[in-house]
Amino acid sequence: MTAQLRFRDLALGYERHPAVHHLDGVVEAGDLLAVCGPNGAGKSTLMKGISGALRPLYGSIDRAGLDSRDIAYLPQSAEIDRSFPISVYDMVAMGLWRRAGLFGGIGKADRTRIAEAIAAVGLEGFEARTIGTLSGGQMQRTLFARLLLQDARLILLDEPFTALDAKTVTDLLDLVRRWHGEKRTVLAVLHDFDLVREHFPHTLLLARSAVAWGPTAEVLAPENLLKARRMGEAWDESAEVCEHAA
Amino acid sequence: MTLYDLLVAPFAEFEFMRRALVGVFALSLGAGPVGVFLMLRRMSLTGDAMAHAILPGAAIGFLVSGLDLFAMTIGGLAAGVLVAVGAGVVARATEIKEDASMAAFYLVSLASGVMIVSMKGSNVDLLHVLFGTVLGLDDPTLILVAGIGTVSLVTLAFIWRPLVLECVDPSFLASVSKSGGVSHIGFLALVVLNLVGGFHALGTLLSVGLMMLPAAMARFWVRDLTRLVVVATGIAFVSGVAGLLISYHAGAPSGPAIILVAGAGYAVSVIFGPAGGVLSRQLPRRHLEA
Numbered sequence: 001m002t003a004q005l006r007f008r009d010l011a012l013g014y015e016r017h018p019a020v021h022h023l024d025g026v027v028e029a030g031d032l033l034a035v036c037g038p039n040g041a042g043k044s045t046l047m048k049g050i051s052g053a054l055r056p057l058y059g060s061i062d063r064a065g066l067d068s069r070d071i072a073y074l075p076q077s078a079e080i081d082r083s084f085p086i087s088v089y090d091m092v093a094m095g096l097w098r099r100a101g102l103f104g105g106i107g108k109a110d111r112t113r114i115a116e117a118i119a120a121v122g123l124e125g126f127e128a129r130t131i132g133t134l135s136g137g138q139m140q141r142t143l144f145a146r147l148l149l150q151d152a153r154l155i156l157l158d159e160p161f162t163a164l165d166a167k168t169v170t171d172l173l174d175l176v177r178r179w180h181g182e183k184r185t186v187l188a189v190l191h192d193f194d195l196v197r198e199h200f201p202h203t204l205l206l207a208r209s210a211v212a213w214g215p216t217a218e219v220l221a222p223e224n225l226l227k228a229r230r231m232g233e234a235w236d237e238s239a240e241v242c243e244h245a246a
Numbered sequence: 247m248t249l250y251d252l253l254v255a256p257f258a259e260f261e262f263m264r265r266a267l268v269g270v271f272a273l274s275l276g277a278g279p280v281g282v283f284l285m286l287r288r289m290s291l292t293g294d295a296m297a298h299a300i301l302p303g304a305a306i307g308f309l310v311s312g313l314d315l316f317a318m319t320i321g322g323l324a325a326g327v328l329v330a331v332g333a334g335v336v337a338r339a340t341e342i343k344e345d346a347s348m349a350a351f352y353l354v355s356l357a358s359g360v361m362i363v364s365m366k367g368s369n370v371d372l373l374h375v376l377f378g379t380v381l382g383l384d385d386p387t388l389i390l391v392a393g394i395g396t397v398s399l400v401t402l403a404f405i406w407r408p409l410v411l412e413c414v415d416p417s418f419l420a421s422v423s424k425s426g427g428v429s430h431i432g433f434l435a436l437v438v439l440n441l442v443g444g445f446h447a448l449g450t451l452l453s454v455g456l457m458m459l460p461a462a463m464a465r466f467w468v469r470d471l472t473r474l475v476v477v478a479t480g481i482a483f484v485s486g487v488a489g490l491l492i493s494y495h496a497g498a499p500s501g502p503a504i505i506l507v508a509g510a511g512y513a514v515s516v517i518f519g520p521a522g523g524v525l526s527r528q529l530p531r532r533h534l535e536a
Contacts, residue, residue, distance in 0.1 A: 084286055
């Protein structure tokens with residue numbers, strides 16, 4: 001196995017306050033990893049850091065040579081302007097940005113791929129609808145279709161199944177498993193432990209630093225969960241400078 | 247009076263009407279699409295503010311070399327860019343929000359512009375700067391306006407994808423491309439350019455009208471982006487032609503006539519527009535099966 005991601009004494013945060021603190025570890029290429037932890041544990045911050053949208057305060061992330069464009073990142077609350085008059089088809093087609101760029105044409109093969117992606121998320125017939133008319137689940141399906149087209153080696157999903165019904169979650173999970181089958185590395189922030197136990201071989205339990213990291217059944221043991229809850233939120237205005245690493 | 251007398255004769259008989267026709271056509275080509283994006287980015291009032299901001303620059307140009315196309319254009323461009331950048335800097339560097347800093351900048355610009363023109367020129371000059379002279383477009387001005395229309399269309403073609411994506415999903419754009427900042431600046435430059443173009447025909451106060459009114463109107467008729475752009479451009483041109491004809495037959499000032507035609511169209515759209523107009527919401531129509 002080769003490492004896709006390697007964290008070395010990683011600290012990520014805002015205004016010098018770390019939300020992720022002293023994280024060390026390796027995500028193997030092709031891993032399907034759930035990232036769990038209480039609110040404020042730094043899960044979303046970690047995703048932002050891996051995607052490159054946030055620079056480490058300290059330490060480093062080694063992405064094994066992946067370009068930021070090889071990383072597909074679905075943020076928790078995407079700042080999408082749902083009132084913008086863009087069709088589902090065009091929204092999904094944006095996933096081809098890497099190939100098409102600013103001016104590249106969308107050829108016949110691309111159209112086939114777009115149609116396949118839309119079919120894979122079960123949105124046939126919705127192509128011409130503007131995104132403002134979609135339900136929450138349909139919007140998430142649209143974003144997953146776009147992820148499909150991005151064809152990325154590393155896929156980051158931040159709470160992808162929050163506020164979705166069981167059917168939508170099942171359909172979208174199929175896609176996640178398909179990516180896993182294609183040996184892509186997938187990291188997903190999740191709160192539903194049952195779902196994690198059933199579908200995710202590995203779990204990182206995060207509470208600013210790693211509480212436990214390994215096979216899901218071991219990580220999600222009651223004592224770890226209790227420990228994670230205790231280590232939860234910590235933003236102290238008058239926090240001292242961290243001497244741990246120095 | 248025949249239909250020919252009403253619609254065609256004014257343009258057939260008078261060269262200044264033909265020039266005005268070409269002028270409003272060229273203006274519509276740039277102002278229509280730019281206005282649609284201003285509206286979709288919720289920057290309608292920014293456009294308004296920047297239109298006012300152009301005034302002192304044009305006025306200084308006027309001060310230096312009279313009613314000279316080149317000087318007033320350069321002055322207007324410089325002032326537009328200065329205010330756009332200045333308001334942005336103030337908003338980022340201080341506690342004040344961008345809309346408030348825009349308002350501060352444009353009020354000061356408007357007042358200083360009127361002050362400068364009044365000190366040097368006559369009331370006629372002031373009217374010219376404030377409300378333009380669409381019936382007095384000479385060759386260089388027409389070429390300038392047409393050039394701005396061309397540059398606008400070509401630039402929009404270049405920045406279309408990032409511009410759209412930056413409106414819809416800016417964080418996604420940032421994750422796949424670095425073109426977001428460039429397209430934003432390019433777009434602001436287009437706004438200033440088109441306002442300066444519009445300024446020669448419609449004056450600083452009304453130039454933004456041919457941008458925002460057609461865009462806002464189009465929103466009541468179509469929902470799709472491409473159609474919005476096409477419809478807004480068409481509306482801008484039709485308003486321009488109708489305004490010219492009304493001003494010709496009624497002896498009314500042409501700039502305000504053009505904007506008032508667009509305004510009337512807007513009122514009609516608000517009431518009758520099928521895409522979210524008043525009537526379409528109030529009509530007691532039965533709901534559909536699915």
